Amino acid sequence: MARQERAIRTRRLILEAAGAVFDEHGYASTTIAMVLERAEVTKGALYFHFPSKESLARAVLAEQVLFGTVPPRGCKVQEIIDMTYAVGQRLRTNALLRGGVRLAVDQETPSGVDRGEPFRQWAERLTTLLEQAADQGELLPTVRPGETVELLVGSFTGIQLMSRALTDRADLGDRLAVLWAHLLPSIAVPGLLPGLDSAADRGARVLKEVREAEEALVAVEQMPAGVE
Amino acid sequence: MARQERAIRTRRLILEAAGAVFDEHGYASTTIAMVLERAEVTKGALYFHFPSKESLARAVLAEQVLFGTVPPRGCKVQEIIDMTYAVGQRLRTNALLRGGVRLAVDQETPSGVDRGEPFRQWAERLTTLLEQAADQGELLPTVRPGETVELLVGSFTGIQLMSRALTDRADLGDRLAVLWAHLLPSIAVPGLLPGLDSAADRGARVLKEVREAEEALVAVEQMPAGVE
Incomplete structure (x- = not known):
């Protein structure tokens, strides 16, 4: 068990290092040696988890959608809003997420890595939520969830990119609002609008909520057995 | 005069070659030698117009906004719609435009080239149009032209990028619709909506109109003097 935990931690270290290097240098200029140096792991450990640069890039891309994790909401439209703000907020500090976004956006990423994959993953996850929203009567009857979701993913991609080019993502919250x-x-539906929170600082508030929930969880786990 | 025309044509040849090479290889992997080979001009001619790779990239970026040219419309919201479709349609065939978009989007483009410039140029041009639309009573009173324009530029950027990653831009018209x-x-304003044309094939129709207008202009210019 301890060995498995160590393997998971090592894999994570490598992924985070790879994300940071891909974010700073892009796919073509990134070398395994750069990732090794950043991760401070052995060559053997890296190749055990990732046999090639392409497999590293694919793994970084696959992590992307996890950064959309937010607390579930009764109102599914609010949950979707929260996802976009959480990703926007995490983009400002998380190099693994930023690396994945750069790989998805940069044209130089080779076709073997499949830049389209995170777009499809986001679309799939958001479509599930939007269909739940439709079932709960939150949506106008004219909405086709698949189309709206594709628009949302595309628009988000461009908005964060423009925000990065112009203000290093400092104004991303305002742009999402x-x-x-x-x-x-x-x-x-019109009745839903006044109750929705899509203010520019939503991201910071959602992440604070996530952090507090995690801390509460850790506190429970650290209690001596029998205390509850 | 003949010499000046030749200089303009040479500059254009170089720009189009540079756009194609930047589109295919990105900024970092592009060399002046590659552009020279594609443009089939002399080294002296290239350096006369563009003293460095950075100045070439800046010129390619500066051309971008010209690809939004469409016939003026009485309804300015329609003119803005037409601009987005015209750019979308031209992106499918024009390498100079594609090169500019790649330079603006790719993170590897160095800061000396200023990737933000085309975003600002689009925003400026569209804001002028949207302010005209407001003056003509086409917009809801809640619209703040600057914000709406930034959203439009950002969303368009991401939508074309997602369309490129997933279908090599084949579905861009559908996504714009x-x-x-x-x-x-x-x-x-609601009264405007039924009269607006934002169907997926709008781009092809707008470009056909532009082509026919250009042909008519050439026909007039080629008429013998005195005939009108």
Whole structure:
């Protein structure tokens, strides 16, 4: 068990290092040696988990959608809003996520890595949520969840990119607020709109909530047996 | 005059070659030698117009906004819709435009080239149009032109990028139609909506119109003097 935990931690270290290097240098200029140096693991450990640069890139891309994790909400439209803000907020500090986004966006990423994969994963996860929203009567009857989701993923991609090019992502929260102000009236039933929170600082508040929930969990786990 | 025309043509040849090479290889892997070979001009001619790779990249980026040229419309919201479709359509065939978009989007483009410039140019041009639309009573009173324009540029960027990653831009027209279907009700006054054309094949129709207008112009220019 201890060995398995160590393997998981090593894999994580490598992934985070690879994300940071891909984010800074892009796919073509990244070398395994650069990742090794950053991760401070042995060559053997790296090749055990990732036999090639392509497999590293694929793994970094596959992590991307996990950064959309937020607390579940009764209102599924709010949960989708929260996902976009959580990703936006995490983009500002998390190099693994940033590396995945760069790999998905940069044209130089080779076709063997499949840049389209994270787009499809985001679309799949958001479509499930939007279909739940439809079942709960949150959506206008004109909404086709598949189309709206593709628009959302595409728009988010471009908005974060423009924010990165112009302000190093400092204004991403403001840009997301503008996105939602424009999209929500075409998506959600009017009665839902006043109760939705899509303010520019939503991301910071959602992540604070996630952090507090995690700390509470750790506190419970660290209690002596029998105490509850 | 003949010499000046030749210089303009040579500059254009170089720009188109550079756009194609930047599109295929990205900034870092592009060399002046590759552009020379593609353009089939002399080294002296190239350095006369562009003293460095950075200046070539800046010129390619500066051309981008010209590809949004469409016939002026009485309805300015329609003119903006047409611009997005024209750019989308031209992206499918024009390597100079594609090269500029890749330079703006790829993180590897060095800061000396200023990837943000085309974003600002698009925003400026579209803001002028949207302010005209506001003056003509085409917009809902809640619209803030600057914000809506930034959203439009960002969303367009991401949508074309996602379309490129998933279908090599074959479905870009469909994706633009979905974008406009979601945005227009939050932007234009309700009375305007039924008369607006934002169907997926709008781009092909706008470019056909541009082509016919150009042909008519050439026909007039070629008429013998005195005939009108």
